[in-house]
Every structure is written in C-alpha cells, then in structure tokens.
Amino acid sequence: xxxxxxxLLLLLCTSMSFAVPIVVSNQSPTLxxxxxxxxxxxxxxxxxxxxxxxxxxxxxxxxxxxxxAGTSFVLLDGTSLYNGVCISQYIGLPTCDPxxxxxxxxxxxxxxxxxxxxxxxxxxLSPNGFYATxxxxxxxxxxxxxxxxxxxxYEKLLIDTTVNPPVELLKISYIRFGNALxxxxxx
Amino acid sequence: MRKIVLLSTALFGALIVIxxxxxxxxxxxxxxxxxxxxxxxxxxSSPEFSSAEKDFHNKILALSGNxxxxxxxxxxxxxxxxxxxxxxxxxxxxxxxxxxxxxxRLSKELxxxxxxxxxxxxxxxxxxxxxx
Numbered sequence: 001x002x003x004x005x006x007x008l009l010l011l012l013c014t015s016m017s018f019a020v021p022i023v024v025s026n027q028s029p030t031l032x033x034x035x036x037x038x039x040x041x042x043x044x045x046x047x048x049x050x051x052x053x054x055x056x057x058x059x060x061x062x063x064x065x066x067x068x069a070g071t072s073f074v075l076l077d078g079t080s081l082y083n084g085v086c087i088s089q090y091i092g093l094p095t096c097d098p099x100x101x102x103x104x105x106x107x108x109x110x111x112x113x114x115x116x117x118x119x120x121x122x123x124x125l126s127p128n129g130f131y132a133t134x135x136x137x138x139x140x141x142x143x144x145x146x147x148x149x150x151x152x153x154y155e156k157l158l159i160d161t162t163v164n165p166p167v168e169l170l171k172i173s174y175i176r177f178g179n180a181l182x183x184x185x186x187x
Numbered sequence: 188m189r190k191i192v193l194l195s196t197a198l199f200g201a202l203i204v205i206x207x208x209x210x211x212x213x214x215x216x217x218x219x220x221x222x223x224x225x226x227x228x229x230x231x232s233s234p235e236f237s238s239a240e241k242d243f244h245n246k247i248l249a250l251s252g253n254x255x256x257x258x259x260x261x262x263x264x265x266x267x268x269x270x271x272x273x274x275x276x277x278x279x280x281x282x283x284x285x286x287x288x289x290x291x292r293l294s295k296e297l298x299x300x301x302x303x304x305x306x307x308x309x310x311x312x313x314x315x316x317x318x319x
Contacts, residue, residue, distance in 0.1 A: 019305065021305060021308045021309075021312070023247055023251065023308070024230075025247070025248055025251050026230075027248055027251070027252060065228070065229055066228050067228070067229075067230060068228060068230065068232060070232070071228075071230035071231070071232050071315075072230055072244070072247075072248070072315050073229045073230040073231075073312070073315050073316045073317075074308060074311060074312035074315055074316060076308065076309060076312055080312075080316075081316075081318045082229075084318070148260050150260050152264055152267075153259065153260050155253070155260065171252070173251070173252075173253065175250070175251070175253065175259050175260070175267065176264065176267070177250070177259075177264075177267040177268050177270070177271035178264040178265055178267055178268025178269075178271075179268055179301060180267075180268045180271040180272050180275075180301060180304055181247075181271060181304070181308060183247070183250060183251035184251075185248075185251035185252055187252055
C-alpha cells in the first residue's frame with residue numbers, strides 16, 4: 001500500500017513539472033546606447049549547451065544556430081524543431097517527447113556588422129571561450145569567461161579598454177527565471 | 188592468358204579505387220551538407236506581431252537584457268520567476284484572448300498565471316520561429 005502511495009506521488013510530481021521555454025534573442029543593436037544597449041551590431045554563431053531540465057552536465061547536447069542581428073526564437077521543449085526534427089529525436093529518442101529543457105553553457109563566434117569600428121572584431125575583444133552556469137556544468141566545463149556567474153545565470157560584458165574613454169561593445173547573458181522561462185541574450 | 192588476368196585485376200582494382208573515391212566524396216558532401224544545415228537560421232527575421240505580441244516581445248527583450256532596474260543575477264530563482272510572471276501577465280492574457288480564449292475557457296483549461304505565460308510563449312513562438 002505504501003509503495004502504491006509513493007508511486008502515485010512520484011507520478012503526480014512528474015506530471016506537475018513544467019517545461020522551461022528558452023527565448024534566444026540577438027538584440028544588437030535594437031536600442032541606442034543611452035538607453036542601456038551597446039554599440040555593436042553583430043550576427044552570432046552560437047553553439048548552445050542544452051539538456052533535459054534537471055539533468056546533469058553529462059546529459060548536455062549541443063544545438064548550433066546562426067542568429068542574425070535583431071531576431072529572436074523560442075525553444076519550447078523537446079518537441080521544438082531542430083534541423084527539421086524534434087529536439088528529442090535529434091538526440092536519439094524514438095518519439096517527439098515534450099521534455100522540459102534547460103541551458104548550461106555555450107561557445108560562440110560573432111560577425112560584426114556595424115562599420116567601420118571593430119570590423120572584424122579584434123581577437124582580444126572577441127567573446128572567446130566557454131560560458132557556463134554553475135548549476136549543471138561547472139564541474140565538467142569551468143566557466144572561463146563570464147564576469148557574473150550564479151548557479152542559474154551568467155553575463156559577459158565586452159569592453160574595449162584600449163581606447164579612452166573605454167567603450168562597452170557587447171553583452172552576452174543567460175538568466176533563468178525559475179519555471180517561467182529562461183533567456184539567452186546577445187546585445 | 189597471364190596478360191588477360193593481369194589486365195582484369197588492374198581493371199577490378201581501378202573500379203574499387205573509383206568506387207571508394209565516390210563514396211568518400213559523397214561522404215564529404217553529406218558532412219558538408221550536415222554542417223551547413225546545423226547553421227540553419229531558426230528565427231523569423233520579420234515576424235508579424237499583433238499589438239499584444241509586440242508588447243510581450245519588448246518586455247521579454249527587456250527581461251533578457253536585465254534592463255528592469257533590478258539585478259536579476261542577485262535574485263533567487265523563485266524571485267525571478269515571480270517577477271517574470273507578474274511582468275508578462277497582462278500581455279500573456281491579451282495574447283490568449285487574441286487566440287480565442289474566453290474568460291471561461293481560460294479558467295477551465297489553464298490553472299495558473301504560469302500556465303497562461305507558457306501558452307502565450309507558445310503563440311509567440313509561432314511568430315518568432317521559422318519552423319514552429
């Protein structure tokens with residue numbers, strides 16, 4: 001009887017879990033710098049570390065995207081499409097399974113579009129390296145780059161300090177808003 | 188006779204080499220194709236947002252960019268969740284109403300503001316994603 005109770009409880013808890021939609025946005029540059037945005041317009045080639053929500057670092061798989069300046073898209077759950085198939089099937093499951101997603105890190109490259117400054121972006125100002133959060137990935141992929149790292153967020157601000165006054169070029173960030181949504185942002 | 192055997196062997200060998208080269212080249216083409224596909228743009232560059240979706244979109248961009256005058260990095264997950272749900276609530280309901288949800292249907296099908304937000308994100312994704 002007790003086993004039946006715990007089994008039912010487990011099933012109930014599983015069915016109550018929420019997917020965490022991930023909104024990916026390239027906001028470069030949708031706002032003028034005086035309103036808190038950055039001067040550089042750029043496209044992003046992003047390699048996003050995605051995993052089942054609640055999974056561990058070893059469960060991470062990579063999704064690659066080319067995200068043009070000013071665009072956004074949403075990864076709702078395992079049924080969202082990647083290269084024409086469900087993400088769940090892309091990682092080897094037989095069915096299009098709506099499992100909740102989480103993000104735990106990324107590598108990226110940027111193509112600067114705003115002439116004539118910093119085209120191309122010099123190596124020392126490029127967002128090289130791996131960005132990761134502490135919750136799911138820090139044990140096997142140390143966060144080499146970000147300025148702010150919390151268990152469920154990170155942020156990197158690229159500043160050119162070789163000029164006077166220093167220029168804030170671009171910002172890369174990830175914030176998870178609990179079970180509501182998560183955002184990956186380039187601006 | 189030996190010449191014929193040698194010639195046949197040489198021809199057979201040449202056929203194998205050509206066949207392997209073809210395979211290699213087709214494998215290379217497949218790999219290239221796969222690599223190009225992996226950079227497919229998923230985002231719609233000109234989504235036709237309704238007024239509610241446009242407001243929702245702008246608020247999501249503000250949340251993403253941490254431009255709310257709060258520091259999300261210093262908040263707990265629960266605090267961030269409450270903030271996002273509350274901030275996006277009005278536009279989430281507007282989006283659902285635009286998609287045929289009456290007050291009755293809302294209360295029947297969606298149990299919380301969190302579920303309303305997720306449903307609104309679903310409709311939002313139909314506009315932002317090229318392959319919804």
